[in-house]
Amino acid sequence: MVLPEGFVVPPWYLLVPVVVILGSVIALLWAIEPPVTDRTVLAFAPWMMFGATLHVLYKIDAFPASIEPLFTAPMVYAVTAILAGIVWIVGVFLHVGGLQSTIPRFVGIAGTAFFAVFTMFALFQSLDLGTFEPFWPVISVVIAGIVTAIAWIALSLWFTDVAATTGATGALVVFGHTLDGVTTAIGYDVLAAGEDVPLSLLILEAGEALPTADYIGAGWLFVLVKVALAMGILGLFREYVEEAPRQARTLLALVAAVGLGPAVHNVLLFTVA
Incomplete structure (x- = not known):
């Protein structure tokens, strides 16, 4: 056995749109070629943690059954990459338009906000269940x-x-x-x-x-x-x-x-x- 336990392939009607959107985001990022520095990588650290939080919420049955497959492994990585990629693209255009001083700051703040909100939701749910x-x-x-x-x-x-x-x-x-x-x-x-x-x-x-x-x-x-x-x-x-x-x-x-x-x-x- 090579693949980890819990590896789930979601239904095609969820898989296909995610693959298409992810491919489009990657293609656009490839075209605009945003700079990647130490600050850029650090700005994406909260997004890495956010993806983990989404998978934990899936494991504690926090999502409706209709969208639950989106947060299984490895689909949750693609969903997180789409969200982070879109925010990165928005950050690039805001920076070019003079509305943001740096791209990494926008990406990092957005990722931290997503991670904090969803993590707090998981923590509050565990407090209610007495599993904290x-x-x-x-x-x-x-x-x-x-x-x-x-x-x-x-x-x-x-x-x-x-x-x-x-x-x-x-x-x-x-x-x-x-x-x-x-x-x-x-x-x-x-x-x-x-x-x-x-x-x-x-x-x-x-x-x-x-x-x-x-x-x-x-x-x-x-x-x-x-x-x-x-x-x-x-x-x-x-x-x-x-x-x-x-x-x-x-x-x-x-x-x-x-x-x-x-x-x-x-x-x-x-x-x-």
């Missing part, structure tokens, strides 16, 4: 922050050119994948949560087979792999960022989303469910 449990999610964010800081300092000292070239985009990649690793480890070792991704489960089971599992759990190996993978990707992208920064940072933003999205999904799901 923030302790371990908060601990996971703190641990991820500490591990990210240590990893970034190590990268800056030993591979200074990689850290300097990838900048804030690289830091976001490391944090996103570290938080994903930490939340997965805590979920597996402490909260008895299952793991849907087969490859991730193999790593967790490998950690469980080690003698250290009885003392520090199985998840530490998964955290180590995620951090090493993120830093390795940054090393491979260094020259690409120097030669084609717009394309390279766009791809690194996608790499960051692959880590930060599932990580925020875990944090919020453990909090509300």
Whole structure:
């Protein structure tokens, strides 16, 4: 089994319009070629978290049945990309028209607003149901922050050119994948949560087979792999960022989303469910 559990293909009457609209948004962005900098990538971080929030709301049955398939995996990623892409396009035109000082500011503020509103809805619903449990999610964010800081300092000292070239985009990649690793480890070792991704489960089971599992759990190996993978990707992208920064940072933003999205999904799901 290669695909994760919960992978859902929605009905054609939802799938086709989403694919067409997503393709149109991508084509328009390709045509207008908006700049992609560190600030642009950071501005899209709330959108990555927003997509995770939508999927959590789907898991707690917050959407009407008629539109529920739009928020399954992987459809929720396409829906989020459409919304973020439209906001990005609007931001470009507002900037060109002199109504916005910068494009990233508009994109970031809009994404933060979407994420905050939908997250608060999920939290209020969990309070009503009595399922609000923030302790371990908060601990996971703190641990991820500490591990990210240590990893970034190590990268800056030993591979200074990689850290300097990838900048804030690289830091976001490391944090996103570290938080994903930490939340997965805590979920597996402490909260008895299952793991849907087969490859991730193999790593967790490998950690469980080690003698250290009885003392520090199985998840530490998964955290180590995620951090090493993120830093390795940054090393491979260094020259690409120097030669084609717009394309390279766009791809690194996608790499960051692959880590930060599932990580925020875990944090919020453990909090509300």
